[in-house]
Amino acid sequence: MRLLGAWVSGFGRSCAVAAVCLAVPGVWAAAVAWGIWWGATNPWSWSAPVLLVVAGTIGLARPVCQAARRLVARWSGTTIPGGYRRAVPVTRLSTGYWWNGFSYERTRRDALMDQRWRLRWRDPANLRDLRFVAVAPLTAGLVAALPPGGLAVAVLGSASAQTSVRVAGAVGALVLLAAAPWAWRLLEPVAVRFLRPSPAMALADRVEELTVQRADVTVAQAAEIRRIERDLHDGAQARLVALGLSLATAQRLMDRDPEAARALMREAQAGATASLAELRELIRGISPPVLSERGLLDAVRALALDSPLEVSVRAEGALELDAPIESALYFAVAELLTNAAKHARATHARITIRRDATALRVEVEDDGRGGAAVRSGGGLDGLRRRLAVFDGTMEVTSPPGGPTVAIMMVPCESW
Known part of the structure; x- marks a missing residue:
């Protein structure tokens, strides 16, 4: 059963990686098909497919890269910083003009609009994203497409009476069985290599x-x-x-x-x-007394007992943390449980605390209705900023309907 579960999980992850990495080539293929179909009647048929390729590539580059980061963070625990330029607060000066970090505008609306366009189109990360959507289909996307491709060939081969097609179907079935558990794993090294910020961007x-x-x-x-x-x-x-x-x-x-x-x-x-x-x-x-007296793990367990949710706590590895880091993680877990009970209407939650050689990972998952997002100035954004003081990160995955998964990572080399 465990092998079957690993195979099914690997097949699903391979399909997800293939869908993400091949989204832009899918737009290219659609543009070529449109140009061939339209070219029979219109001599200017090349213009619309070219515009579709350009607009589709630029428009999908950032969503594809963000989806790849989320998949890597969820499956392997490796957090890849986005490296995108962040918006600074728009400030009104004594002269009456609004400063948005780039220019002065007469109204706040004009300042926000100018800031949004400058951040979107003048961000050096755009070139990095375009490089990833060009490399990913030929590496992680191609390998991840083997299981679903093998399944399609196997189905077509089983439905045909020709010997050559049936042999091809058998080969497709072998490829499906052999590649499904592993084909998605290439996404992590490719994403880490091509999506991490450059030294200048990181600085x-x-x-x-x-x-x-x-x-x-x-x-x-x-x-x-x-x-x-x-x-x-x-x-x-x-x-x-x-x-x-x-x-x-x-x-x-x-x-x-x-x-x-x-x-x-x-x-x-x-x-x-x-x-x-x-x-x-x-x-x-x-500072909760149980936190200073017994440490983070027992404090989180006490928090779970006081929570209106049914909370399970699991820990792996020794936890010897500095007091400020323990406090930041404790209050972050407390706020996430409060949000799950108050806003997400959850009934169950699971807290996993794991430490490896490089970082401490705290994962809080609830079965609420989802829809949570890290919005600028919101509570989750405040948690992210508090963890950033210790070079920590927080990633939240919360599709509509749930579940909501918050992953907090804090480096631990210096502990």
Whole structure:
């Protein structure tokens, strides 16, 4: 059964790789067929197929590359950075003009439109994507097409009475059986070789990322300080002030109205208990005690027990992490479980923590309705930025209808 499952899985993955890598050649073939069909009646028939080839290649290059990265990340755990230029916030200046990182515009709408077009068409990553869609069909796409091609030949051979065709069908069946478990594996080395950012792109991205991280850390620290001050002022501080007033009043009433004094003492005791609970909750929000005392794995297991979902936790390898990294991963897992219960309406979740020689991988999967995306300024984007402080990455796969899979990777060479 295990071999059958591996064969079926390999065949499905090979079909997916073939569909991704051969999407652009499929457009080329459609353009050639259109030109042949139209050329019989129109001498200008070459123009439309050429436009279709150019538009299809440019339009499909980035989606094909992004799909290849997602497949590699999901199947092998290898995260290939996109290396695309990111949009900076559009800012209004004192002169009334809007700055989008490239030019000044009169309105915010014009600034956003100009920024979007510049990022899309002047990104150096476009040439890298075009190179991949030219190389992938002849390497990973060609190999991945062997299992579905073998299946087609085997079906045609079984339906024919000619000996030569039946022999070809038998050969196709052998190719199908032999290649299905392995044909998809060529995608990873090809994608890593041709889709990784160039050194110049990686350096520019790193400088930009560090600039954004510095701003994020400053804003996050200020917001956290304000939150702690607000929680102390509105919660524990107010209760402690009321506790002091109750004790002072009880002291004055002790001689002339002992019963009222004892009632105030009981209220003061309840107030002290509530204040202690609020302070513990505040400390838990800053750094959960179980995280500092027992480490990430036990903290995640405690989180799973408190979650309204049915959560299973599995860990592989020793986990000896620095406290800031443990905290970032813990709160990331907590937010993903909260999103799964609150927004995705999930009932089950699975957390897998695995460490190898180069990185720690934390995978959170739920059976919710899907549709989650990393949008600029959203909660998932905040998680990604927090992990980026430690050179970590987060990839989210969430098709409509689910499941949602979030994969967080943090390098561990220096631990």
